[in-house]
Amino acid sequence: MASPSPAGGPAVRLPLAGVRVVDMTLVWAGPSATMFLADWGADVLKVESTQHFQTATRGNVARPSKEEVIALRSWRHAYPNDEPGERPWNRFSLFQNHSRNKRSFTVDLRRPEGMEVLESVLRVSDVLIENNVPETAEGLGVTYEWARSIRPDIVMVQMPAYGLEGEYKNYRSYGSHVEAVSGHTYIRGYPDLDMSSKDEVLFADASGGLVAAFAAVSALHRRRSTGEGAHVELSLVENMIPNLGEAIMDYTMNRRVQDTLGNRDPYRTPQGCYPCRGDDRWITISVGGEAEWRRFARAIGRAVLLDDPRFRTILARRRNHDALDEIIAGWTARRDPNEAMERLQRAGVTAGAVISDADAYRDPHLEARRFFQTITQADIGAYPYPGIMWRASATPNSIRQPPIRLGEHNGYVYRELLGVTGETYDRLEREGHIGEDYAAHIK
Amino acid sequence: MTALLAGLRVLDLTHHVAGPLAAKLLADYGADVIKVERPWGGDPARTRGPFQGDLPHPERSGLFLHLNTSKRGITLNLRHETGRAIFRELAAGADAVIESFRPGTMDRLGIGYEALSALQPRLVLTSISNFGQDGPYRDFRAGEITEYAMGGPMFATGYPGREPMKLGGSVVQSHAGQAAALATVIALFGVDDAGRGDHLDVSIMETQAAGQDRRATMLIAYQFIGHVNGRARRPGALGGGVRPCADGYFSVAAQAHWFPIVMDMVGHPELAEDPRFATVEARNRVEAAEELEPYILPWWMERGMRDIWREAQSRKLLSGPVYSSRDTIEDPYFRQRRYWETISHSATGSIEYPGRPFRVHTMDRQPRRAAPTLGQHNEEVLCGELGFSRRDLGRLRAAGVI
Numbered sequence: 098m099a100s101p102s103p104a105g106g107p108a109v110r111l112p113l114a115g116v117r118v119v120d121m122t123l124v125w126a127g128p129s130a131t132m133f134l135a136d137w138g139a140d141v142l143k144v145e146s147t148q149h150f151q152t153a154t155r156g157n158v159a160r161p162s163k164e165e166v167i168a169l170r171s172w173r174h175a176y177p178n179d180e181p182g183e184r185p186w187n188r189f190s191l192f193q194n195h196s197r198n199k200r201s202f203t204v205d206l207r208r209p210e211g212m213e214v215l216e217s218v219l220r221v222s223d224v225l226i227e228n229n230v231p232e233t234a235e236g237l238g239v240t241y242e243w244a245r246s247i248r249p250d251i252v253m254v255q256m257p258a259y260g261l262e263g264e265y266k267n268y269r270s271y272g273s274h275v276e277a278v279s280g281h282t283y284i285r286g287y288p289d290l291d292m293s294s295k296d297e298v299l300f301a302d303a304s305g306g307l308v309a310a311f312a313a314v315s316a317l318h319r320r321r322s323t324g325e326g327a328h329v330e331l332s333l334v335e336n337m338i339p340n341l342g343e344a345i346m347d348y349t350m351n352r353r354v355q356d357t358l359g360n361r362d363p364y365r366t367p368q369g370c371y372p373c374r375g376d377d378r379w380i381t382i383s384v385g386g387e388a389e390w391r392r393f394a395r396a397i398g399r400a401v402l403l404d405d406p407r408f409r410t411i412l413a414r415r416r417n418h419d420a421l422d423e424i425i426a427g428w429t430a431r432r433d434p435n436e437a438m439e440r441l442q443r444a445g446v447t448a449g450a451v452i453s454d455a456d457a458y459r460d461p462h463l464e465a466r467r468f469f470q471t472i473t474q475a476d477i478g479a480y481p482y483p484g485i486m487w488r489a490s491a492t493p494n495s496i497r498q499p500p501i502r503l504g505e506h507n508g509y510v511y512r513e514l515l516g517v518t519g520e521t522y523d524r525l526e527r528e529g530h531i532g533e534d535y536a537a538h539i540k
Numbered sequence: 541m542t543a544l545l546a547g548l549r550v551l552d553l554t555h556h557v558a559g560p561l562a563a564k565l566l567a568d569y570g571a572d573v574i575k576v577e578r579p580w581g582g583d584p585a586r587t588r589g590p591f592q593g594d595l596p597h598p599e600r601s602g603l604f605l606h607l608n609t610s611k612r613g614i615t616l617n618l619r620h621e622t623g624r625a626i627f628r629e630l631a632a633g634a635d636a637v638i639e640s641f642r643p644g645t646m647d648r649l650g651i652g653y654e655a656l657s658a659l660q661p662r663l664v665l666t667s668i669s670n671f672g673q674d675g676p677y678r679d680f681r682a683g684e685i686t687e688y689a690m691g692g693p694m695f696a697t698g699y700p701g702r703e704p705m706k707l708g709g710s711v712v713q714s715h716a717g718q719a720a721a722l723a724t725v726i727a728l729f730g731v732d733d734a735g736r737g738d739h740l741d742v743s744i745m746e747t748q749a750a751g752q753d754r755r756a757t758m759l760i761a762y763q764f765i766g767h768v769n770g771r772a773r774r775p776g777a778l779g780g781g782v783r784p785c786a787d788g789y790f791s792v793a794a795q796a797h798w799f800p801i802v803m804d805m806v807g808h809p810e811l812a813e814d815p816r817f818a819t820v821e822a823r824n825r826v827e828a829a830e831e832l833e834p835y836i837l838p839w840w841m842e843r844g845m846r847d848i849w850r851e852a853q854s855r856k857l858l859s860g861p862v863y864s865s866r867d868t869i870e871d872p873y874f875r876q877r878r879y880w881e882t883i884s885h886s887a888t889g890s891i892e893y894p895g896r897p898f899r900v901h902t903m904d905r906q907p908r909r910a911a912p913t914l915g916q917h918n919e920e921v922l923c924g925e926l927g928f929s930r931r932d933l934g935r936l937r938a939a940g941v942i
Contacts, residue, residue, distance in 0.1 A: 112730020112738075129752040137726045157795065168821040169796065172696075172754065172769045175761035190764055194757040241901070254898075265873045268853045272753075274860030277791050280868040282782075285708035287699065292789035292862050293782045294699055296771070300711055303752035307718040308565070312898045314725045315544040315569050321729075323542060331898035335879050338868065339561075339606070339894040340714040346602025347590035348865040349892040355865060360685060360706050364588055368685060370694075370703040377770065379704050381689040442680045449686030451704050453695040454762035454769055457749060460690075462677040468746060480763045486750040487723045488672075490653070490739040492730070 109492050111138025116317065117222040119144060119215075120199065121239065123154045125272060125299065126333060127228030127256050128195040129306030134224070134313065135198035136485050136494065142218060142510060143196070145503055147532040148205045150539050153271075155186035155503065159535045177477045186503050186535065187476040193500040197472065197482070200498075200506035204530050206237050211530055217515050219247045223320075224313050228256035232267045241328040250326040252316040256309050260332045272302035272333070279337035284344050288359045301337040308336050366414045367393075367421045370451065371429040373437060379451035380434040382425065382441065389446060390414070396444035397428040474499035504533040543570020544900060548728065551576055551630055551637045552611060553618075555583040557710045558744060559640035559668050560607040561717030566636075566724065567610035568896050568908060574921060575608060575912060576627065579615040579942055582914045583608075592888050598914060599887035605911045606893060609883065613912025614921050615942045618649050623941045627651060629926055632659040635731075636724050640668040643678050653739040663737040664727040668720045672743030682744070688712045691748025693755040696769040704771065715751065716744040778823050779803060782862060783837060787844045793858035796820040801855050806839035885910035918942050 116139040120131040128143075135141040150159045157174060158165075166176050166185075175190035182188050202218075205211040219225060225244050227234055234240070234255070244251045258275055259265035276282045276298055286295050309331050316327035338345060344355040362368045365385040373380050384393045390411075394402045402408050402424070407417040414421060429437055434450035441448035452460060458469065458481065473479040485494050511517040511531060525531045548571040552563035560575075560583065567573035577583050585607060586598040593600075617623040628651065631637055637656065639646055646652040646667070653665045667673060670682035677690075685706045688694045692712060698705035706712075720742045727738045750756050758769045779802035780794020792802060797820075800812035816831060817823045840848065845861035852859040863871070869892075874880065879895040899905065922928040922942070936942045 110730070110733060112726050112734070114730075114733070125752065133722060133726075138730075152795070152797070157797065165820050168824050170765060170767070172758040172761040172767075175764040175767070177764045179765060190761040191757050194760050195752065259873065260877055263873055263876055268849075268860075269856050269858040270860055271793050271858045273793070274791060274858060277782075277860045277862045278868065278871075280863050280865045281708050281711065282791070282862050283708075283864045286705060287702060290699065291784070293784060295782050295791075295862070296698065298697060298707060298753060300707060300715070300753040304711075304715055304718055306752050307715070307722050308897045311565060311718065311722040311725060312544075312900075314722065314729055316900070318548070318725065318729060319542060319544045319546070321732075322547060325902065327544070327903075328901040329898050330901060332877075332879075335874065335877075335895060336897035338879075339897055340711045341709055341865070342606035342714075342894065343588075343590060343603050343709045344865045345869065345894050346606050346891070348869055350592045350602050350888070351590060351594065352866075353590070357708065360703070362683075362685070365683065370685070370689070370705070372703070379689070379695070381685045381694075381706075383683045383685050385683070445681065447681040447683055447686055449680075449682060449690040451689040451695050452691075454758050456695075457759060458762075462671060462675045462745070463749060465675040466672055466743070466746070468749060477764075480760070483750045483756040483759050486719055486747055487743070488741040489723075489727060490741065491734070491736065492727075492738055 111492060111494065113138040113314070116140070116224065118142065118224040118226060118313075119219055119222045121225065121227035121229065122256070123151045123228060125191070125195070126302040126305040126309070127226060128154075129302065130254070130256070130309035130313070131199065131226055132195045132197065133307065133310040133486070139224075141199040142222070142506070143199050143201045143501060144206070144215065145201055145203045146205050147203050147504065147534060148207070148529055148536050150535060153191070155192045156189040159186055159539045161185055177480070182476060184476055184503070184534065187474070193474070193477070193482075196500040197496050198498050199501050200509060201501040201504055202507050202510035203504040203532055212238065214515070214530065216247050218510065219244060219251065221514060222248065222251070223317065224252045224254065226254045226256070226309065226313060230267050230269060231257050231261050245326065248326075250320055250324060252313055252320060252327050252329070254309050254313050254329040254331065256305060256331045256333060258333050261330050270333075272299035273297045275301040275333040275337055279334045280341055280344060281337060284341065284355050284357050286357050286359070288357050300340070301333055304340055305331065305333045305336050361418065366411055367418060367425060369422055369425070371422070371426045373429050373434040374432055378434050380429055380437050381449050381451060383447040385447065392444050393441070393446045396441055396446055397425065399424065399428070470496050472496055472499045474502070476502055502533065503535070504531065507531045507533070543903070543906065545569045545571040545725070548572065548636065549634045550574070551634050554638055554640040554668065556585050556640070557603070557607060557713035558716040558720065559638055560585065561714050562666070562668065562720035562724065563611065563638050564607055564609055565718065565721040565897075573611040574630065574917070575611045575613040576616050577613060577914060579617050579915070579940060582615065586914070592891070597887070605885060605888065605891070608911035609893065609908045611909070611912055612917040612921065613915065614918050615915040617941050618651070620939070620941050622936065622939065624649060624651060626922070626926065626941070628656070628659055631656050631663065634660065634663060635728060636664040636666060638666045638668065638720065638724065643667070643669050643673045657737055661736050662731050664724060664731065664740065665737070666720050666724045666727075666740040666742060668716060668742045668744065670743070671745050673741045677745070684710050684712050687744045687748060691745035691755070692751060693753065693758055693769070696754065696758060696771060698771045700771050702771065712744070712748060716742065716747040719747045779832060779836060783840045785840045785843055785845050785848055789862040790840060790845045790848045791860055791862060792852055796823050798857060799823050801857055803835070805851060805855055805857070806836050808835045811835060881908060883908055883910045886913060915942060
């Protein structure tokens with residue numbers, strides 16, 4: 098697969114061109130893993146079914162009413178202009194986020210004929226990724242032994258929340274529970290509030306998606322040199338734990354259970370999030386070391402702090418962090434966050450405005466780097482989307498294909514890839530394997 | 541069987557968290573990673589705790605030890621012409637270089653992408669920086685909290701009416717490191733076909749803005765419905781949320797259609813039919829959360845988190861306990877899976893480390909090498925691979941090169 102050159106010149110070959118991925122992922126961590134592979138040129142074939150609806154992937158339900166759309170209106174449950182539209186499953190915010198550059202085909206795997214289709218696709222593929230609850234995958238017969246019997250050098254990546262065997266094997270979990278079990282939830286949030294104040298963070302999904310894609314590509318490296326496939330098991334909790342190195346190592350070395358520090362840092366003082374002029378406007382400031390502290394005190398016009406015994410050493414500043422925070426907030430509260438950020442940065446002080454979703458689209462830096470990209474998807478029209486996560490100077494890259502509609506590439510997969518045509522194609526369509534709409538019985 | 545990335549040679553010029561974690565991922569899965577540190581003090585992460593016994597020591601930082609497993613380490617003064625010459629020689633034989641200097645530093649030192657690719661056209665250079673190699677914020681200072689504020693969903697993290705809240709530890713840096721590791725193996729995979737390497741620009745701000753912890757979806761949703769996502773949480777809505785229990789806290793997912801299951805579990809199946817909660821809209825009222833607590837909380841408070849977990853999972857409810865580091869480390873499931881790895885190091889003795897993020901079943905797990913002490917492999921690399929003599933090493937040391 099090639100990326101159009103921005104200058105209109107010859108297309109650039111993407112590094113994963115020629116790699117085909119069977120994508121049996123759902124919800125978030127799995128689909129984001131395959132998105133990264135699709136972004137860089139892999140032919141990612143998303144296996145979907147018109148006969149079964151997986152909640153939280155293409156919507157909470159397939160056909161929400163307008164009232165339900167409005168009642169559940171939130172970032173994870175957003176439909177353009179609050180309209181479910183004719184095919185709501187092609188308009189769901191969470192799915193739009195991770196389904197660009199892929200292809201969608203439909204097949205009902207709960208019928209033997211459906212599994213035969215999947216096997217034919219697998220036979221001409223390099224990677225299989227799935228993040229179902231293990232018993233669900235096994236119930237379908239989707240195991241490494243099965244995959245290897247079809248395609249001996251397959252790279253199969255499974256992403257269970259906990260693991261493929263043992264007591265927690267089939268424990269159901271969202272990213273927020275992976276966060277909780279890995280210990281992340283415990284060490285973040287407001288020090289003055291208890292655990293029930295913790296809101297939902299889905300960092301473990303983000304991390305799991307990146308590392309699962311890393312595992313797949315790394316296994317392809319070895320396959321290229323040895324001819325061997327691989328069976329990769331990425332437990333989302335086990336992947337999350339290494340992100341918490343400080344807390345984990347403090348326990349294994351010192352038997353100390355770390356608690357949340359809120360917005361503070363053990364080595365950088367002062368550090369915090371301070372109110373700015375306007376409604377719900379904030380800036381973060383993080384001062385490390387004596388030189389930066391001196392620059393900071395001068396930048397906020399309070400050089401007098403440098404001689405104040407409460408703040409003379411880093412230990413004193415840490416002891417009197419609350420008092421220092423009040424002084425800082427007095428300075429920030431009179432300023433716009435961007436203005437304060439510019440001023441502090443010019444003085445050599447680490448500061449960053451807290452950028453809301455609306456601010457991000459106006460951010461001069463993201464704009465200068467052309468981070469957002471406007472994409473037209475037939476069922477929702479044109480919208481700007483966050484772009485590719487990193488750049489490669491010799492391989493200019495961009496979003497090439499809009500978020501996939503259900504069954505959009507049935508023609509490609511069945512006709513071109515598998516050579517299924519004529520009466521057989523029509524029959525598979527009649528029997529509910531091939532389609533672009535969920536079956537009528539699905540609400 | 542060979543490790544996934546066996547045969548790849550990577551030079552790690554990075555420091556702190558993001559870059560070292562990227563190179564660690566490559567090293568833990570078999571790449572030959574040589575960490576190049578400055579001779580004076582090395583990676584500043586060596587000065588960050590936690591320290592074993594709480595005594596600051598450059599070889600006993602838990603953070604550094606964790607982020608640099610499986611690597612070899614040398615010291616090189618890149619401000620010194622001889623140091624740069626040695627680096628160029630190493631780069632000529634490397635597949636990838638990962639660096640996290642301020643943008644422009646590598647070029648100023650004469651070891652930027654153009655210079656290195658002239659020596660090794662198939663080289664992949666991965667540059668990790670706060671804001672990328674260009675753009676108006678390029679030279680801004682940043683760290684964990686500011687990156688999350690500017691790139692990530694910090695505005696929407698925390699409690700309504702309170703200040704936006706960062707995540708725990710240094711996870712934003714860690715995530716950027718995982719992105720950089722992925723970027724590196726993808727680019728390396730394309731080298732054969734392209735016949736040349738590439739220069740990767742990993743902006744930590746953009747790893748957040750394109751990040752899959754809510755932010756990218758929030759940015760899309762904002763365009764769809766014009767709603768700015770704030771810290772607008774409804775505690776306990778739909779029967780979900782984090783609640784105290786007998787020995788800690790337990791979290792269960794909120795979803796309108798699972799509401800009857802949660803209510804049945806806590807012994808109040810009648811609430812699913814109660815007119816106050818009979819429809820999705822009714823369950824989703826802001827006041828519904830408070831109205832439901834008296835029915836749910838007592839059941840929680842009478843049980844321990846592991847018991848609630850078993851019960852909730854038997855009903856297939858997405859849920860889990862809020863574990864401390866001790867709970868996670870002591871949990872029998874991950875012990876049975878032999879997740880934790882004990883690694884011996886000359887300055888600390890044997891310590892238990894987080895295991896590898898994924899396992900490859902078709903091959904044996906090789907034990908990992910401990911993080912290098914400062915300059916530990918100077919002789920092995922410089923004498924063993926570049927042909928310096930031990931006397932040369934003495935001279936290089938005296939000249940401040942290593």
